[in-house]
Amino acid sequence: MPYSILSIQEATILFKAQLAFQNLNFTWDSGQNWALIGSSGWELTAFIESIRGNTLMSKGEISRPFADAYSAEKSQSKEIHSFRDMIAYVSQKYEFRNKSHQQNFYFQQRFNSSESEEAATVREYLNEVELKIAGPWTLDSVSNLLRLEHLQDKAIIKLSNGETRRLALGLGLMRQPKIYLMDQPMTGLDVKSRAEFGEVLKAIIAAGVHVLISTSANEIPEGITHIASLDKSGIQKIWTKAKYHRLGVQPESTASWNWEELDALLPKAMSKRQSIIKLENVTIKYGEKTILNQLNWEVKPGERWLLKGPNGSGKSTLLSLLIGENPQAYSQSFWLFDRKRGTGESIWDVKRPTGFVAPELSRYFSYNQTCRKVILSGLFDTMGLFRKVTTEHEELGLRWMKLFNLESLANLPISRLSLENQRWTLLARALIKQPELLILDEASQGMDEFQRRLFRDTVQQICELSSMTLVYVSHYAEDIPEAVGEVMELM
Incomplete structure (x- = not known):
């Protein structure tokens, strides 16, 4: 009973x-x-x-x-x-x-x-x-x-x-x-x-x-x-469960940001580089385990790629190469922004043209890093704001906070923000420096269905309003913007 x-x-x-x-x-x-x-x-x-x-x-x-x-x-x-x-x-x-x-x-x-x-x-x-x-x-x-x-x-x-x-x-x-x-x-x-x-x-x-x-x-x-x-x-x-069924299809999101303001904040000039990413027979191993095996991939300026594959297929390892965090990059035939890794470039030469968003990033900011500080830290490619900023920087940060409706949360630690507001904060951090390459790794993870649609629409607008190159990672087909036209699949 x-x-x-x-x-x-x-x-x-x-x-x-x-x-x-x-x-x-x-x-x-x-x-x-x-x-x-x-x-x-x-x-x-x-x-x-x-x-x-x-x-x-x-x-x-x-x-x-x-x-x-x-x-x-x-x-x-x-x-x-x-x-x-x-x-x-x-x-x-x-x-x-x-x-x-x-x-x-x-x-x-x-x-x-x-x-x-x-x-x-x-x-x-x-x-x-x-x-x-x-x-x-x-x-x-x-x-x-x-x-x-x-x-x-x-x-x-x-x-x-x-x-x-x-x-x-x-x-x-x-x-x-x-x-x-x-x-x-x-x-x-x-x-x-x-x-x-x-x-x-x-x-x-x-x-x-x-x-x-x-x-x-x-x-x-x-x-x-x-x-x-x-x-x-x-x-x-x-x-x-036996009687449950969805009545019709979820309506498309009718919400939007101020797209004119987004347009004003995004870079317009097309990159003059030959390629943004170029890998030739890249192999990454940890001990006896091969993560990436003889991988070849080239991404041209302005292209929008979906990076897909099952959990454990090496997506995170590949992304670590692209954002300059994997020390094995120096032993590979691997170019970023037309420059071969290991030819005297600094880590900042890699990070400066790259905007990166992943859901786990929010965990790596210390407790005193507020929404405002996290966004401004994108200007310096640091995991937090540790220097004084100019009036122009402050005004730019405020514009991004207003765009994504974060202004009232400016002084809250990122750890106290809702998951959706953490994601918008991280996206603003990635975009504030007008990167050539934007990498979004499950970037809308944790958002509800309404917010995920708005995030997808926002990325679509970024693609339409700028020449930014995009690498997009998602396990959900419905989250992928229409602008994404190329696929790299890892197995």
């Missing part, structure tokens, strides 16, 4: 000092596994954080019967405890710490084999999980389920984006949860991994775990039994 494991009744909820929900009602019964959908990623996150007890409830109540027996047992033995002991959570802002338990990795360490000693391996990280309750998950079972076996001895900082996501899911399982909450868990996974995610979910559920995920409306994985549509007024509609 089903029984209630969680209930929210007539709740008014504040999240990050903003009103998230009024009169929110939700009942979660045993045997149910939920997918939350909605137009606002912020609201989906606020709902999950409410279950975790990380929001302010000014009215109503929330009960968590799933933890009652555990709480009674621990109270009787006078042990410190919380209902959170029984919950695992994977957010979109997952962070990993070094062996000194400080989150102070810097971006370049991912590609320098001599500088990863401070990073734990996948095995060490999984084994460090502090257990509050007993459960079935072991290092072997988690590694087998999430295809982490071959990564056991790899430093976590060297994992690809998709591998990092699988490790984050594994860390949650090692906590032996009764409730597993996942905020957009398929983000960063390639097409194959997203298709396999339903089997992973079913295995987790079969082990006695109840699951609630946020996801897009057209990605409901196997194992989910119920779907709830959410907005600021609460749960709007509920379907069983």
